[in-house]
Amino acid sequence: MTSTAFTVVRESCSGITTHLRWFSSAAALVTRENRTEALMDRYEKCPARLQQVETLYQRFLLHLEDVPMESFPKERRDQVHEDYVQIMDMADDIAQRAREVLALRAGVPPTRAPLKTPVGLLTKLPSLDLPRFDGRLDKWMGFIGLFESLVDSREDLGPSQKLAYLLSVLDGEARGFVQHLPICDGSYEVARSLLTKRYHNQRCLADAHIDQIMDLPIVSNAPQLRTELLNPLLIATNALNRLGLPVAQWSYLLLRIVLKRLPVSMRTRFEQEHARDEASPLPTFDQLLTFLENECRTGDVMVAVAPVGPSSPRPTNQRRTAQTTPKGKASPRFAVAQAARPDCRFCKSQGHRTAQCQVFVALHVSSRRRIAKARGWCFSCLGDHYQRACPDTHPCPICGGQHLKVPTLK
Incomplete structure (x- = not known):
């Protein structure tokens, strides 16, 4: 490790933290109707601030590999990445609110900003069964290998089209790195470079x-x-x-x-x-x-070939079960079978529900909120319904609000 690399990483980290405070203060003005002028003043300064953040972040990534883990632990590295993503999210919120204010002043109806994923462009492209990537390192090699085979190697696709495919399959932290890029040919290489520097670290x-x-x-x-x-x-x-x-x-x-x-x-x-004697190989x-x-x-x-014989329930028993089970309700035996196979909707693993997923809970609260909002999950239980229809009526013991009660990480 060189002292210069550690100094650059530390200064970059400090600079990003300073900008995070500035953007947090600016984002707090978005919902305050009486502070519109202050918000517009911050909005005008956002481009210069974002450029400084991008410069600091690129310097941070460039020198991070020269700093050993014990000098700058993984927790601090992850925090810098989360701060960067959070800044980009807040900049989007500030820009959207500023556009609404400008539209009202011009006397035209405000419009919502287009999605970062170019849906219109994707509808004109061939449908490809691509893997998704949310920033988990154990998924990177499989994801980038398939993406390069299915998309990057195709000569019939232009850079902007490849970028459209890339943005459509990114979630969580990985999407936050590149969601600020405009949809144009030059942005594809920038997006690939950002993702490679962040995730293709051999160690x-x-x-x-x-x-x-x-x-x-x-x-x-x-x-x-x-x-x-x-x-x-x-x-x-x-x-x-x-x-x-x-x-x-x-x-x-x-x-x-x-x-x-x-x-x-x-x-x-x-x-x-594979029994072996002493002279045989391992x-x-x-x-x-x-x-x-x-x-x-x-x-x-x-599993596929279910046994049919004397031990199978008689048809009369099946009819009796159907008659005594309320419509729309699962039989007790089926309900037990379902309860034994909970499925996490975030990491797609068996054995736990989304609200107990250690990977999901470990994310920053803003990342969890963004993922739940994008996928239409209930904020209280992460179920597939609106929060007002959630059966979980127990409020948070700390703030009294209706939101996910995060378990303690082990």
Whole structure:
């Protein structure tokens, strides 16, 4: 680490914090009808301020790789990124309110600003099944690989069209980095550069995917095997391979790590299939992957082929259940089955609901609010309904408001 790099990073961080206070003060004027003149004065100064913020942020990204993690920890790095995104969000709010004021003064009806994602442009482009990316490092390698294959490599698309596709699949922090860019040819390379500098950090990516392997859960049954263990394992090892790390040389190490995550019955079947004498070589990680894939396929077949026989409920029982169950209500047995499989609408994982998602809760409050608003979630419970229709009537114990009660992070 050079002292110059640390000084630049620290000064850039301090400068962005100063601008954040200025924009927070300006954004507080948006809802105050009696402070319109003060808001317009701040609005005129916004472009120069945004240029200074952009310069500071680019310097911060440029020198951050030369500063070790112990000198500038991850929490402070993430906070700078969140401050930058928050500044851009507040600048958008200030600009929208200023446009409404100017429209009223000109005697014309105020109009809402167009969406940052160019919906009109996208409707004229071919429909592509693209992955989404919200800023999670463990998702970056898979996302950028598919995006480059499906969009960036296409010669029939211009830069502005590629930017339209890019903006349409970004969420959360990742979208905040580039949502201020105008839709034009020159902005595409700028957007790619911003995202690459933020997320394509080899050290951070390697750490994220190794942690993904080390944090694999202990599965207790076959249905959990694919979603909770095999898929994350393949994503992590493929990403580490793309980063140029010697994954093939870690074969037996990976084998031992994964075997400890399997139930005893499954581990016994693997050992029986690959029993070795003292002169035989060690079982390989590829053999374990093949075994796990076969186990998953067997589980899929067992679920798909439901047993029909004497143990199955008689038709009369089915009719009786249909008659005694109120219309629109699930039977108790079905309700229990549903409750056992909660689904997170943010990280798409099984085992927890969105309100208990550690990834979602860890985001800045402004990011959580923006994501919930964009996806039409209830602010109280993150359900798929309006807040006024939310069954959760318990107010926040701190402020008395109706909003998400964030659990304590572990």
